[in-house]
Amino acid sequence: MNIGGFQRLSLLDYPDKTCCTIFTVGCNYRCPFCHNASIIQNQFPEKGILQEEVIDFLKRRKGLLDGVCITGGEPLLQESVGSFIEEIKSLGFLVKLDTNGSLPKKLKQLIETGLVDYVAMDIKNSPDSYGQTIGINNYNLDLIKESVDLLLSNIVPYEFRTTVVRQLHTSKDMLAIAQWLKGAEHYYLQNFVDSGDILESGLSGFSREEMQDFQELIRPIIPSVELRGI
Numbered sequence: 749m750n751i752g753g754f755q756r757l758s759l760l761d762y763p764d765k766t767c768c769t770i771f772t773v774g775c776n777y778r779c780p781f782c783h784n785a786s787i788i789q790n791q792f793p794e795k796g797i798l799q800e801e802v803i804d805f806l807k808r809r810k811g812l813l814d815g816v817c818i819t820g821g822e823p824l825l826q827e828s829v830g831s832f833i834e835e836i837k838s839l840g841f842l843v844k845l846d847t848n849g850s851l852p853k854k855l856k857q858l859i860e861t862g863l864v865d866y867v868a869m870d871i872k873n874s875p876d877s878y879g880q881t882i883g884i885n886n887y888n889l890d891l892i893k894e895s896v897d898l899l900l901s902n903i904v905p906y907e908f909r910t911t912v913v914r915q916l917h918t919s920k921d922m923l924a925i926a927q928w929l930k931g932a933e934h935y936y937l938q939n940f941v942d943s944g945d946i947l948e949s950g951l952s953g954f955s956r957e958e959m960q961d962f963q964e965l966i967r968p969i970i971p972s973v974e975l976r977g978i
């Protein structure tokens with residue numbers, strides 16, 4: 749595993765659970781609003797974090813933490829992600845996986861083998877605006893659709909979430925996303941916030957009122973839609 753960041757305690761990354769968070773290096777997308785630019789570009793002032801360090805930490809946290817959130821970057825790009833999660837699960841921790849949904853077969857395999865307890869999948873934008881939003885022109889959405897369908901089948905507890913950026917998302921996009929995800933049990937809108945480690949400059953979020961307007965727009969189609977971090 750190529751691990752670029754490790755947060756020893758998070759009360760936010762795993763719904764209703766305490767967890768630590770592991771940030772894997774590298775991503776196959778280039779979302780201009782990416783808030784972990786150094787992680788996806790593998791730029792660190794120091795060496796990464798060893799898998800053994802994480803496992804040793806977890807051995808000392810048995811019974812004190814509920815779970816582990818594996819995020820990125822895109823964790824499913826890591827070849828050994830399955831065996832790494834097996835090791836974590838053998839210590840008794842729940843595992844939440846954050847993914848951009850571009851590797852549905854690997855996602856399905858991890859779910860079907862009981863290695864993942866919760867999945868958070870990013871929905872970057874409406875189908876028409878997807879390529880622009882992930883920084884890849886003419887992106888073929890088939891793999892994303894496969895992941896969406898997999899999660900909509902309720903094979904595992906999950907959520908969809910969209911980071912909303914003023915320069916990338918319109919009301920029309922938000923409505924199209926809602927139609928696409930119709931039937932989703934959990935959908936979160938997250939306002940863009942500049943983390944200071946953004947891939948591109950000049951982006952901004954929306955006001956609280958504008959975010960609430962998006963929520964009201966979506967609610968008739970996805971009643972459970974919620975704002976996060978507002």
Ligand code: SF4
Nearest residue numbers: 775777779782821848
């Ligand atoms: S926001 Fe997520 S999917 Fe997009 S480039 Fe960053 S890590 Fe990859």
